[in-house]
Amino acid sequence: MALLEIKNLKKVYTARFSAQQTEALSTVNFSVEEGEFVSIMGESGSGKTTLLNIISTLDDATSGEVYLDGNPLSKIKDKEVSAFRRSTLGFVFQDFNLLDNFSIKDNILLPLVLSKTPIEEMEARLAPIVRNLGIEAHIHKYPYEVSGGQKQRVAVARALITRPKIILADEPTGALDSKASQNLMEILKGINEEGQTILMVTHSTRAASFSKRVLFIRDGSVYHEIYRGGQTADEFMDRISQSLTVLSSRGEGHE
Numbered sequence: 001m002a003l004l005e006i007k008n009l010k011k012v013y014t015a016r017f018s019a020q021q022t023e024a025l026s027t028v029n030f031s032v033e034e035g036e037f038v039s040i041m042g043e044s045g046s047g048k049t050t051l052l053n054i055i056s057t058l059d060d061a062t063s064g065e066v067y068l069d070g071n072p073l074s075k076i077k078d079k080e081v082s083a084f085r086r087s088t089l090g091f092v093f094q095d096f097n098l099l100d101n102f103s104i105k106d107n108i109l110l111p112l113v114l115s116k117t118p119i120e121e122m123e124a125r126l127a128p129i130v131r132n133l134g135i136e137a138h139i140h141k142y143p144y145e146v147s148g149g150q151k152q153r154v155a156v157a158r159a160l161i162t163r164p165k166i167i168l169a170d171e172p173t174g175a176l177d178s179k180a181s182q183n184l185m186e187i188l189k190g191i192n193e194e195g196q197t198i199l200m201v202t203h204s205t206r207a208a209s210f211s212k213r214v215l216f217i218r219d220g221s222v223y224h225e226i227y228r229g230g231q232t233a234d235e236f237m238d239r240i241s242q243s244l245t246v247l248s249s250r251g252e253g254h255e
């Protein structure tokens, strides 16, 4: 059974003060196996954020279903959604989403504090994660005292601390320079090699080349996919670029 299964997902937005409707997702079908690292690419407005928001339980689908470990997300009761999200999903966003008034350590521990984890357990989980991510020396600082790349590593630490089933990353390198982006992607690749499943939305072909599979979304549905297989990151990046060129220049059909 796939870890994540997206079945016939459709999302239509209805404008609040008019009858105007936008079909953001038409029919999305795909699945992610445990241990995979999958990127989602597509032009602006193709529905990537909408898709990630529905998988994140931040938004509801118009129809279709998302299954995690075989369980339909739409059946989770409203009052259980926050706890589900906290314990099962790890989030990494483009703009880090750290709390400025919390130290780095408190930002990382926040999901565990909210789920009332004992202090000894929190400390035991924190130590290896901050060591692996190279942010050990910064945990008593505040977000405004560290670089963008370090902030994003803090966000990754916060995502990992709950031992989520899947990490959902939305443009994680979007606010980083090329060196920090490379560093972050190497970290995500390493985490994936240790078994963490990752689903990432990105515009960056270089970032996507670190994943094992790339899904291309267009006009609200998955249009094409490629696997890295035995290719090097550079070879895979060339294939991703070629696919994007073909897809943006072609109206219909598969490669």
Ligand SMILES: Nc1ncnc2c1ncn2[C@@H]1O[C@H](COP(=O)(O)OP(=O)(O)OP(=O)(O)O)[C@@H](O)[C@H]1O
Residues within 6 Å of the ligand: 013, 014, 015, 022, 023, 024, 042, 043, 044, 045, 046, 047, 048, 049, 050, 051
């Ligand atoms: N809250 C909303 N209300 C109405 N329409 C929306 C809403 N959010 C998104 N849309 C529309 O749904 C479509 C898909 O948007 P979405 O943000 O998912 O695209 P995207 O691929 O993430 O784009 P980008 O790469 O620019 O972030 C677009 O046409 C967008 O205008």
